Each structure stands twice: as structure tokens, then as C-alpha cells.
Amino acid sequence: MLRSTSLSLLGLSLAALSSTAVADTVWLTNGDRLTGTIRFFDGSKLLLETDYGGSIPLSWSKVATLESDHELLVKLGPVNGERAKALLAAEPGKVTLANGDVPTTVELTQIEQIMKPKPLVEDFTWKGNIDVGLDYKRGERDSDDYDVDVKTQARHGLWRHNAQADYNRELKDDVVSTDNWSAEYALDRFLTEQWFWQGRFEYKRDRIEEVERQRTLGTGPGYQFWDNELGAFSIATLANRSDYRYSNGEQDRFYAMSVKWDYNRYLIGKTVELFSVGELGKPLEGVADYTLDAEVGLRYKVTDWASLNMKAEKDVVSGAEGDLDETRYTLGFGVGW
Structure with missing residues (x-):
């Protein structure tokens, strides 16, 4: 009975850790931190999908840094883009792109688009x-x-x-x-x-x-x-x-x-x-x-x-x-x- 209870608690703990790990996080310049799923960024707004407030548009100028465990296409221009396996939080005003090689840290002001890459044509x-x-x-x-x-x-x-x-x-x-x-x-x-x-x-x-x-x-x-x-x-x-x-x-x-x-x-x-x-x-x-x-x-x-x-x-x-x-x-x- 004790072993069964322990296994159940272990399973719940792993599930909680897993759900936390896959959540994207956005830090704002005022110190607030929001979690959810990054859907898209194009122009001046970052769209964060949450289970507590629905789709929340965030002003890009108010974002300090962000992180995501999802694979995302980050475009630094109208054509050129980098397929990042993850986004890692960096110092305010920057984000680190983890692409499997040497991580690259870029200024948030350099980013023009963030989107989920498509199977064939990434920025389609x-x-x-x-x-x-x-x-x-x-x-x-x-x-x-x-x-x-x-x-x-x-x-x-x-x-x-x-x-x-x-x-x-x-x-x-x-x-x-x-x-x-x-x-x-x-x-x-x-x-x-x-x-x-x-x-x-x-x-x-x-x-x-x-x-x-x-x-x-x-x-x-x-x-x-x-x-x-x-x-x-x-x-x-x-x-x-x-x-x-x-x-x-x-x-x-x-x-x-x-x-x-x-x-x-x-x-x-x-x-x-x-x-x-x-x-x-x-x-x-x-x-x-x-x-x-x-x-x-x-x-x-x-x-x-x-x-x-x-x-x-x-x-x-x-x-x-x-x-x-x-x-x-x-x-x-x-x-x-």
C-alpha cells in the first residue's frame, strides 16, 4: 500500500515537472513573469497562449527576455531565419538561440518574426x-x-x-x-x-x-x-x-x-x-x-x-x-x- 502511494506521488511529481518544463516563459521589463505557449511574433506584438487568460498579446518593447522548449523559426530579416531548437533566457533585451551547435545570443530588437516552422517551407x-x-x-x-x-x-x-x-x-x-x-x-x-x-x-x-x-x-x-x-x-x-x-x-x-x-x-x-x-x-x-x-x-x-x-x-x-x-x-x- 505504501509502495503504491509512493509510486502515485512520484508519477504526479514527474507530470508536474513535465508540464512545467514544456511551458514557455516571458519575462517583462517591469519584473512580471508569464507562462504559456508562444504562438507568434510579427511586428510589435508577441502572442502568448495561456490556460488562464486565453491569447494574450504582449508589446515587444515590454519584453525583457523569454525562453521556450519548442522548436521555433526566428527570423532576423524578411528572408533569413534560424531554426532554433529552443530559446534560452538571457540578460534583459536579449535571447539565446539554441540550435544544437554554438548557442547564439541576439538582441530582441533584431528579431522580426517568431513562428512555428513548417515541414517543407519553414516560413510559409x-x-x-x-x-x-x-x-x-x-x-x-x-x-x-x-x-x-x-x-x-x-x-x-x-x-x-x-x-x-x-x-x-x-x-x-x-x-x-x-x-x-x-x-x-x-x-x-x-x-x-x-x-x-x-x-x-x-x-x-x-x-x-x-x-x-x-x-x-x-x-x-x-x-x-x-x-x-x-x-x-x-x-x-x-x-x-x-x-x-x-x-x-x-x-x-x-x-x-x-x-x-x-x-x-x-x-x-x-x-x-x-x-x-x-x-x-x-x-x-x-x-x-x-x-x-x-x-x-x-x-x-x-x-x-x-x-x-x-x-x-x-x-x-x-x-x-x-x-x-x-x-x-x-x-x-x-x-x-
């Missing part, structure tokens, strides 16, 4: 979401419609791939009143940590409205204000060539300038996400006064991958032969990664 990141919803629309006629939106983004080194697509079908008294879809692909090449050059292609197809087809090719510079685990914000100014085809068979081709934005921000420990994407364009010829395609919304995470969302979308083509002005309000659910 991929994120996205799929939203399905029921649109609630109020205009000349009240109606409901089905809406599916897909958005994804992949980043490796100096290259970033952006893709999105959506489909919208609306019925009124069993009569199809809206039936359209669109797809877009954009490729970003980063010139510096924040400046990038973008090239994109977009196609829209509408079986109901007068503007039946839209094709747009564009290119231009962009600026990334931030992109980390707490959100991202970028804008791009593009020179575009657009081709419009109307339901009566007529066509328009014109050049335009546009400003695109892509914004999202996580709030309340990454439980709530505020997001907005869109594009405002001005034709260089008199084909249309301006065009606007924008959306803004909130996404509430129910689990790590499932969410509820609500958003408002605005589509405007003003001054063209086939004027368009639609507003849609959506409530739905989605999955994210």
Missing part, C-alpha cells in the same frame, strides 16, 4: 476563411439570398498570394432576381518590409444586371501597415484596364485608377474580428463616374475554427450605361484557418 504561412450566410436586403424589393465567400492568403519570403471568390443567388417569389459570382487573384512582391508591388486579375459575372461581365487587370504599389497574429492592414494604388460587357451586347473598355484596402483586427483575445475589404475606382475616361465594391463586418469565433459573422456589402457602378447600386446585409457562419 497560410490563412483564410469560408463564410456562408443568408443575406437580408432592403431596396425596391425585399428579398433573401444565399451568399458564399471564400478568402485566402499565403506568404513565403518576399511573395504573397491573395485569392478570393464569392457567389450570390437571390430569389423573389421563386423568381431568380440576383445571380452573380466573382473571383480575384493578386500577387504581391515585397520590396521592403512594408512596401510591395501588386499585380492582380479580377473577373465578375452577373446573369441579371445590365453589367453582365467585368474583367480587370491592374498593377501598382502597395503599403503594409502591419500583418501579425492580431490582424493586418494594407492599401494598394493600382492602374487598371477594365472591360465591361452589357446584357444588350455592347462593350466598354477603359482605364482607371483605384485604391484597394484590406483590414482586419482581432479583439477581446482574438474572440471577435473586425474586418473590411474593398476597392474605390475612378475611370480616366467618361465611361463611369466611379465604382465601389466594399464590405465591412464582424466575425465571432465560436471555436478555434468555427465562427458566426455579420457584414454589410456595397456595390456601386455610377455613371455607366448599366448603373448599379446594391446593398446587402448578411448573417451567417463560417470556418477559418
